[in-house]
Amino acid sequence: xxxxxxxxxxxxxxxxxxxxxxxxxxxxxxxxxxxxxxxxxxxxxxxxxxxxxxxxxxxxxxxxxxxxxxxxxxxxxxxxxxxxxxxxxxxxxxxxxxxxxxxxxxxxxxxxxxxxxxxxxxxxxxxxxxxxxxxxxxxxxxxxxxxxxxxxxxxxxxxxxxxxxxxxxxxxxxxxxxxxxxxxxxxxxxxxxxxxxx
Ligand SMILES: Nc1ncnc2c1ncn2[C@@H]1O[C@H](COP(=O)(O)OP(=O)(O)O)[C@@H](O)[C@H]1O
Ligand SMILES: [Mg+2]
Numbered sequence: 001x002x003x004x005x006x007x008x009x010x011x012x013x014x015x016x017x018x019x020x021x022x023x024x025x026x027x028x029x030x031x032x033x034x035x036x037x038x039x040x041x042x043x044x045x046x047x048x049x050x051x052x053x054x055x056x057x058x059x060x061x062x063x064x065x066x067x068x069x070x071x072x073x074x075x076x077x078x079x080x081x082x083x084x085x086x087x088x089x090x091x092x093x094x095x096x097x098x099x100x101x102x103x104x105x106x107x108x109x110x111x112x113x114x115x116x117x118x119x120x121x122x123x124x125x126x127x128x129x130x131x132x133x134x135x136x137x138x139x140x141x142x143x144x145x146x147x148x149x150x151x152x153x154x155x156x157x158x159x160x161x162x163x164x165x166x167x168x169x170x171x172x173x174x175x176x177x178x179x180x181x182x183x184x185x186x187x188x189x190x191x192x193x194x195x196x197x198x
Pocket of ligand 1: 010011012014015016017042125126127154155157158160164
């Protein structure tokens, strides 16, 4: 299976999402490669920090390895309509992370007008904790606009920053919220597996 992660705004958890989807696929579904197609090479540097603790293979976007069951691609930020259509064509599903903020939502809703809705699914990320209702409100707004959105949302946890620094996925971090955080990406993985197999 090929899963492509793309977003219209930087800093919305695109690389974090690619890393955790790859972690899910590697632990539950088979040999997984994550291709870092972004110019900043965040995933490659992250994997260098983590070394052997990284549960999947990482390569760059130019020389994609072919020895995998599943491929996850972290794309360069801000794809054009044309890029997006091409990415959708070559992957089982496009995952579009988006924070529940007006700028990110506007960028996402405004850009996704031409892509068939069965080719992608929006994932709300860095969702503020309760009592904030921003996550639910954003989910409603996206649904109202007719856009497909993951049922599971990814909340904001400082465990992700620890994981980023250590070069490992959040399920390898010692943090009171690490397992809660991991459960959310695991739920995304399960949802994605169902949708993308169709
Ligand atoms: N759910 C989250 N909770 C808290 N911090 C997060 C979360 N997701 C990502 N981050 C942090 O936000 C920053 C941007 O995330 P990143 O995945 O690098 O975004 P992008 O690839 O879209 O630029 C990173 O420091 C990352 O660790
Ligand atoms: Mg990134």
